[in-house]
Amino acid sequence: MKSTELNAKQNNEFKSLMRLLEAKDYKKGLKNSEKLLEQVPDNQEVVSLKAIFMYYTEEREAGLALAYQAVLKNLASDFCWHIYGLIQKAEKNYIQAVKCFIQAINKGEENLQLIRDTANLSIHIRDFEGNNWLRQKLLNSKPGMVVNWVGFILSQHLIGNYAGAFNTIKLTEDVIKKDIQNPIKKVEINEFKLYQIQLAIDAKDFQRAKQNLLDFKNDITDLVSFYELEYEYFIKIGDNTSAIQSVKHLLDLQPQNWKYYQMLQKADPQVDLSIYNNTLVQGRLLAQKEGDSFLNSFLQFIDPFFQKSLPSLFREIKHLYTDPNKIEIMKKAFETYLDKSQIEKLWALMLLSQHSYQIKDYNQSLELINEAIEHTATLPELYLIKAKTLKKLQKFKEAYESADRARQLDLADRYLNNQTIKYASLANMIVVSQDLLSLFLKDGSDPYELQMIWFELNIGRTLLRLNYLGPALQQFNLIFKHFQEMCDDQLEFYQYSIRRYTLRSLLQMIDAIDKRHDAKYFIQSAGLMIEGLERLRVRIQEQRKIEQKKLTPKEKKLLAKQQQKEQEEKLLKEQFSIEGHIFSRDIQKRFDLSGEQLLDQLKTQEDIIKMQNRFAQVLIHTNFNNKEVNFQAFKQMVGLYINQQKPLLCAKLLTKLRNNETEQNRIVNHKYQLMLIQFLNKYQGTLLPYIKEYQQDLIQFDQQFWNDVQIKTQLDQIIKRHCEAIIKEKPFEENLESEDLQFLQEYPQAKVEYMNLKQTTHPFYKYDPNIEWQNHQIKEYQEKQQTQPL
Amino acid sequence: MEQKPKLAFGEINYKNLEQFKVITQKTLPVSYSENFYIKILTYSDFSTLGYYNDIAVGAITARIEDKDGKKTAYIMTFGVLDAYRRLGFGTQLLNELINRVKTHEEIRTIYLHMWVSNEIGFQFYSRHGFEKTVYKRNYYTDIEPPHCYILTKRLYPDVDPPIPYTEEDTEKESEIAQQ
Numbered sequence: 006m007k008s009t010e011l012n013a014k015q016n017n018e019f020k021s022l023m024r025l026l027e028a029k030d031y032k033k034g035l036k037n038s039e040k041l042l043e044q045v046p047d048n049q050e051v052v053s054l055k056a057i058f059m060y061y062t063e064e065r066e067a068g069l070a071l072a073y074q075a076v077l078k079n080l081a082s083d084f085c086w087h088i089y090g091l092i093q094k095a096e097k098n099y100i101q102a103v104k105c106f107i108q109a110i111n112k113g114e115e116n117l118q119l120i121r122d123t124a125n126l127s128i129h130i131r132d133f134e135g136n137n138w139l140r141q142k143l144l145n146s147k148p149g150m151v152v153n154w155v156g157f158i159l160s161q162h163l164i165g166n167y168a169g170a171f172n173t174i175k176l177t178e179d180v181i182k183k184d185i186q187n188p189i190k191k192v193e194i195n196e197f198k199l200y201q202i203q204l205a206i207d208a209k210d211f212q213r214a215k216q217n218l219l220d221f222k223n224d225i226t227d228l229v230s231f232y233e234l235e236y237e238y239f240i241k242i243g244d245n246t247s248a249i250q251s252v253k254h255l256l257d258l259q260p261q262n263w264k265y266y267q268m269l270q271k272a273d274p275q276v277d278l279s280i281y282n283n284t285l286v287q288g289r290l291l292a293q294k295e296g297d298s299f300l301n302s303f304l305q306f307i308d309p310f311f312q313k314s315l316p317s318l319f320r321e322i323k324h325l326y327t328d329p330n331k332i333e334i335m336k337k338a339f340e341t342y343l344d345k346s347q348i349e350k351l352w353a354l355m356l357l358s359q360h361s362y363q364i365k366d367y368n369q370s371l372e373l374i375n376e377a378i379e380h381t382a383t384l385p386e387l388y389l390i391k392a393k394t395l396k397k398l399q400k401f402k403e404a405y406e407s408a409d410r411a412r413q414l415d416l417a418d419r420y421l422n423n424q425t426i427k428y429a430s431l432a433n434m435i436v437v438s439q440d441l442l443s444l445f446l447k448d449g450s451d452p453y454e455l456q457m458i459w460f461e462l463n464i465g466r467t468l469l470r471l472n473y474l475g476p477a478l479q480q481f482n483l484i485f486k487h488f489q490e491m492c493d494d495q496l497e498f499y500q501y502s503i504r505r506y507t508l509r510s511l512l513q514m515i516d517a518i519d520k521r522h523d524a525k526y527f528i529q530s531a532g533l534m535i536e537g538l539e540r541l542r543v544r545i546q547e548q549r550k551i552e553q554k555k556l557t558p559k560e561k562k563l564l565a566k567q568q569q570k571e572q573e574e575k576l577l578k579e580q581f582s583i584e585g586h587i588f589s590r591d592i593q594k595r596f597d598l599s600g601e602q603l604l605d606q607l608k609t610q611e612d613i614i615k616m617q618n619r620f621a622q623v624l625i626h627t628n629f630n631n632k633e634v635n636f637q638a639f640k641q642m643v644g645l646y647i648n649q650q651k652p653l654l655c656a657k658l659l660t661k662l663r664n665n666e667t668e669q670n671r672i673v674n675h676k677y678q679l680m681l682i683q684f685l686n687k688y689q690g691t692l693l694p695y696i697k698e699y700q701q702d703l704i705q706f707d708q709q710f711w712n713d714v715q716i717k718t719q720l721d722q723i724i725k726r727h728c729e730a731i732i733k734e735k736p737f738e739e740n741l742e743s744e745d746l747q748f749l750q751e752y753p754q755a756k757v758e759y760m761n762l763k764q765t766t767h768p769f770y771k772y773d774p775n776i777e778w779q780n781h782q783i784k785e786y787q788e789k790q791q792t793q794p795l
Numbered sequence: 796m797e798q799k800p801k802l803a804f805g806e807i808n809y810k811n812l813e814q815f816k817v818i819t820q821k822t823l824p825v826s827y828s829e830n831f832y833i834k835i836l837t838y839s840d841f842s843t844l845g846y847y848n849d850i851a852v853g854a855i856t857a858r859i860e861d862k863d864g865k866k867t868a869y870i871m872t873f874g875v876l877d878a879y880r881r882l883g884f885g886t887q888l889l890n891e892l893i894n895r896v897k898t899h900e901e902i903r904t905i906y907l908h909m910w911v912s913n914e915i916g917f918q919f920y921s922r923h924g925f926e927k928t929v930y931k932r933n934y935y936t937d938i939e940p941p942h943c944y945i946l947t948k949r950l951y952p953d954v955d956p957p958i959p960y961t962e963e964d965t966e967k968e969s970e971i972a973q974q
Contacts, residue, residue: 347878348848380878382821383814383851414817416810 009048015041022054031061049079053088060092068092076105083113097493099130107135110142117146124156125499128515133163151180151187155197156503159511167208174201189506195226196506202234203509206241214238229258230509236268248272261285288321292328300334304341311342311349316386318352319359326363336360351381358390367397385411385421392428399746401769405432412441419445423459430463433471433769436778438464439587451588453596456487458526465530468584469537471773474544475600476584481534482603483596485620488527492518522627525634531624532638535617535645540753541604542613581782583775617645625657632665636674639665643677647684652692655681656699673751675710676724679731682706703732720748802845802887807835807854814851815844822853822874824910824938841868841895845875845888852879855888859902868896870907889923896950903955906947911940924948932964 011019018041025034035058041051052075060068072089079085090105106123110116124139137160144153154177161170181189189197198221205214218235225231232254239248249272255265260283269276278286287306294302303322310318325331339360342353354377361370374391381387388411395404408428412421422445429437442452442460452460465480495518502511521527556564585598597603607613621642629635639661646654659681666674685699707728716722723741730737741748741755744767749755755765765771807815816832835842835856842856853875860869870892875884896902906928909916929945949955 347882348850351850351878381850381852381876382817383876413813414811415814 009045011045011048015044019051019054022051026054026057029061031058034058035062049075050082050084052078053082053085057088057092060095069096081112083109083111086112087119094126099126103127103130103132103135110139115146117143120146121500124160125496128163128499129496131515131519133160136160137164137166149180149184151177151184151189152504154180155506155508156500159503159508162204162207162508162512167204167210170204171208171210171213174204191226193506194224196509198224199227199230199234200506200508202231202238206234206238209241211238211242229255232258236272240272245272249276256281263289284321289324291322291325295330296334299331300338303331303335303338307338311345311352316352316355316384319356323363332360332364347380351377351384354380355387355390358394362390362394362397365397367394370394371398383414385414385418387411388414389421389424392424396428396431399769401428401432402772404428405434405437426460427463430467433467433772433774435464435467435583435775436586437774438467439585443587451592451596453483453592453598456490458484458487458530462526462530462533464584466533469533469540470770471775472540473584474537474541475604476598477600478534478537478541478607479584479597479600479603481530481537481620484526484530485534488521491521522623523629525629525631528624528627528629528634528638531620531627532641534620535624535641538607538613538617538620539641539644541607542610545608545610545613577783577786578779580786581779583779586778614645614649618649621645625654625661628661632667633669635665636662636667636670640673640677643680647680650684652685652688652690652696655684656696659685659699672714672721672724675707676728676731679703679707679728683731683734707732718747719743719745720751723748723752799883800847802847802853802884802891803849804843804891805846805851806839807842807844807856808839809836811844811851812836815854815856818844818851818854818874818876819872821876823872825935835871838871841892843888843891843895845884845891847879847882847884852876853884853888855892857892857896857905859899865904866899866902868892868902868905870905873907885919886923893948893950903951904947904949904958906945908934908943909946910935910938911942911944917944917946920946920948924952926958928958928960930960930962932962933966 018037022034022038022041025031025037035055038051038055038058042048042055045051053072056068056072056075058068059071069092072085072092075085076082076089086105086109090102090109093099093105094102103123103126106119106126110120110123120139120142124136124143127133127136127139137157140153140157140160144157147153154173158170158173158177161167161173198217202214202217202221205211205217215238218231218238222231232251236248236251236255239245239251249269252265252269252272255262256269259265260281263285266278266281266286266289270278279290281287284306287302291299291302291306307318307322322335325335336357339353339356342349344350345353354373358370358373358377361367361373371391371394374387374394377384378387378391388407392404392408392411395401395407405425405428408421408425412418412425415421422441426438426441429441438460442457446452446455461480461484465477465484468477468480495514498514499511502508502514579599582593582599584600585593585596588598593599607616624638625642627635639658642654642658643662646658659678662674662678662681682699682701682703685696686701686703688696711725711728716725720743723739726739727737741752743749743752743755744765746767746769749765749767749770753765753770805811812832812835815835819827819832838856838858841858843854844851845853845855855873856871857868858871860867873885873888875888893905896905905925907920907925908931909920911930925946925948927944928947931943931945933941934943935941947958949958
């Protein structure tokens with residue numbers, strides 16, 4: 006008998022270890038597995054068990070390494086592979102986990118649970134071929150189970166084997182009929198039939214699609230989905246007349262859905278939408294009218310709002326402001342209501358204020374909204390409009406006060422509370438934001454557990470502005486994690502969907518998750534993260550310089566003294582941390598709200614650049630339907646990729662910048678394009694053929710640009726000089742000074758004295774009410790200490 | 796003729812107390828303490844906000860008092876925002892109050908303090924059956940003249956006897972009280 010084999014008694018021991026693993030009794034498991042190993046030190050399966058027990062008893066790294074060793078020493082053991090796979094899965098290394106499980110499946114006896122889990126994991130990592138193979142295995146083992154058939158259909162669909170999928174569907178229907186014990190439910194039939202129609206359309210098998218639409222109509226309860234599919238089918242085969250009928254059914258079901266009117270127009274470009282007499286359509290149609298005809302229709306449109314008092318009117322007509330000919334007419338129309346009844350006067354004042362806001366006359370807007378508030382001081386909406394206007398006038402504190410007034414007037418309104426939080430963080434009031442948020446959180450919950458990205462982003466932005474780099478970066482880091490968690494949460498969803506026939510939802514989910522980073526909040530936080538990390542990099546660089554300077558003994562003494570004082574202050578301040586004051590110590594630690602753990606990983610330039618790349622490599626593939634949002638984030642990658650000498654990424658970035666040019670960012674955008682082209686022009690490496698098309702004459706490109714551009718602001722002028730410096734390859738060393746916010750956004754170093762790392766004096770970046778709060782807390786704390794009896 | 800706009804009524808509670816505060820500050824010459832507003836919440840039976848088009852435009856608040864062993868309702872505050880005057884909202888608010896008070900049969904009268912110079916106010920109240928029952932000297936400390944009337948409405952004038960008109964002086968009363 007080999008020394009590695011287990012005798013009967015040891016075998017029983019092994020089995021009891023397995024039970025401990027299932028019962029999650031890791032401590033006892035670890036102890037017992039070590040005992041067993043004393044007898045059979047070379048049995049790698051027992052080693053594997055010890056490894057996973059270690060992994061779950063806070064010896065993560067060691068457990069992972071040991072499991073790997075066990076696999077290497079016994080490659081033939083399915084058990085060792087299985088355990089190693091489980092650890093990889095717990096580590097969220099899903100690709101590795103799948104590889105391990107497949108080894109275990111190939112080497113061991115049939116384990117249906119393992120095959121099913123692996124199949125779901127393979128969907129998760131989008132290995133559709135692997136999923137197909139595993140689903141086939143499941144089906145071969147248990148052909149009597151409907152769920153295995155449905156899983157196999159989907160797996161064929163995902164690899165584009167439509168003929169196979171249709172074939173399997175036919176067989177599946179038979180299995181469903183035979184399964185008398187578990188009759189299919191009506192909702193399940195509905196889902197399954199809709200899926201089959203969609204599959205036929207996706208496969209471009211229009212004959213089948215037509216047949217399915219005819220045959221299944223009576224089985225389908227979700228008529229909206231049915232007619233949407235029918236419409237899609239008719240459009241694809243070019244039968245617009247029938248498509249019109251489909252979309253008319255949709256309009257009967259949902260007359261307030263603008264999407265369907267667009268679909269109708271697509272099927273019938275000549276259609277006259279004016280026959281649809283609802284506010285949605287009538288509001289949209291206003292855009293097509295001109296002059297007197299517009300004025301009449303406009304008055305007719307807005308009048309019922311004045312009578313019914315809908316403060317939401319402006320939303321319906323905002324789109325008309327793209328036409329300069331309409332602006333004055335609308336203003337006149339609003340003004341006619343100033344002399345009518347009191348309530349009409351109020352709405353007129355409110356609309357006129359919104360009107361002025363829309364045409365960027367913020368002072369006028371403020372005056373009008375103040376008049377409206379004087380008229381009716383109890384209406385919260387008015388204070389919100391005022392806050393919005395004050396924000397544009399860069400009076401952030403006053404904007405917060407006005408939003409807070411709205412909130413106080415109706416404490417039950419969550420929306421007002423949310424808006425006030427946004428304005429509070431815009432006024433740098435982190436502590437207030439947290440307090441306000443807690444008003445609407447249930448006891449014990451916190452925004453980080455709840456993945457409140459909007460809140461984290463607002464707080465992160467404020468922290469970054471005030472230069473609390475650690476806590477700021479951690480907010481963005483948490484957002485990044487939430488996006489990953491969103492994806493990982495899906496793991497539970499695949500098998501469930503297959504079991505419930507909701508394959509269409511599953512496909513939608515896969516698509517949505519694949520596109521999850523194309524979201525405003527992600528793009529904004531990724532951009533801010535890269536920017537914040539850059540600031541951290543500069544800060545570390547500067548600190549190094551100071552440290553390397555030779556100091557006299559006296560200076561050294563002073564420095565030591567100062568450092569000690571800073572240390573003491575730091576300890577005190579930690580008790581009243583601004584970044585998480587409302588949250589318990591436990592939450593602060595669990596989510597690393599001070600950012601300390603994060604900063605520990607960012608001690609060198611290399612660490613920081615590595616982290617920047619982690620965000621950039623996701624960011625570079627994103628796209629959101631707001632060019633301004635895109636551009637503000639993408640521009641953060643320019644310096645990063647040039648410094649790292651990455652020509653392909655620079656070329657890609659150049660295209661992205663060009664695609665996101667707007668009237669507003671044109672000049673700034675040009676500067677970054679220039680930097681990229683400058684780099685690409687000089688590149689001579691092996692990738693040259695791929696970037697050749699991006700190279701061009703820099704001087705000519707620059708001159709052409711400025712020829713048809715109007716220089717309006719101080720920022721424009723500086724950028725022009727900056728561009729000249731880029732072309733001449735000279736460092737841009739102007740003494741920048743400005744109090745303009747846009748300017749500071751582009752040149753945050755304006756007015757900065759680098760050695761002391763001072764920031765601009767602009768209150769937006771400087772005014773920190775949180776410090777007042779903190780000092781107050783510290784003072785109270787110290788007083789309490791003193792008065793305490795000895 | 797144009798139809799008179801109708802008010803809707805809603806309770807004053809902790810969540811909308813600020814709206815009541817705004818209405819009171821905008822309509823009454825007296826400034827109340829924060830404590831007063833908190834107390835209002837405890838008199839919710841007769842107090843109400845008046846909504847026009849979902850906007851709070853007026854409010855009336857009252858409490859029950861014991862006066863010589865009899866129960867009476869005392870109007871603490873009553874006001875409609877300037878822009879919404881002359882639309883009949885005051886009448887609607889007062890009628891709402893009267894209807895609510897009338898559900899308590901033991902309450903026979905409603906009374907309030909009114910500044911002597913408030914001519915328009917008096918016209919309004921007398922239209923609604925209020926009578927001058929007391930002339931109170933030196934009632935206010937922060938407005939000139941500092942005197943007021945107590946106006947009282949008998950809810951059941953056919954059954955209850957008229958109330959005699961008297962005069963009082965707040966300063967003298969408090970002097971006596973001090974002695």
